[in-house]
Amino acid sequence: MGFGVYGWQYEVLKCPFCDKGEISCKWYPSAVTVKRNATASLPGRGSVSKSKEIWLVLSGCKACGKTQEEVEAEFRKRGII
Secondary structure (H helix, E strand, C coil): CCCCCCCCEEEEEECCCCCCCEEEEEEECCCEEEEEECCCCCCCEEEEEECCCEEEECCCCCCCCCCHHHHHHHHHHHCCC
């Protein structure tokens, strides 16, 4: 799937409990920010920072009946998101 207007993307993951249901998620990828301070002498100073990626679970599993909170907790426990 392509990126949305604001840099996020919809993802569909398999349920971590039953492997049959589909879980809708929204994913914000990490971004790199470069800041440079203007100074009279070159080369000046700057900094580079990288933000974390963010996952939002939008639904629970319809196949096994697990709630959105249970699914998100299991994804985080397994390191999937």
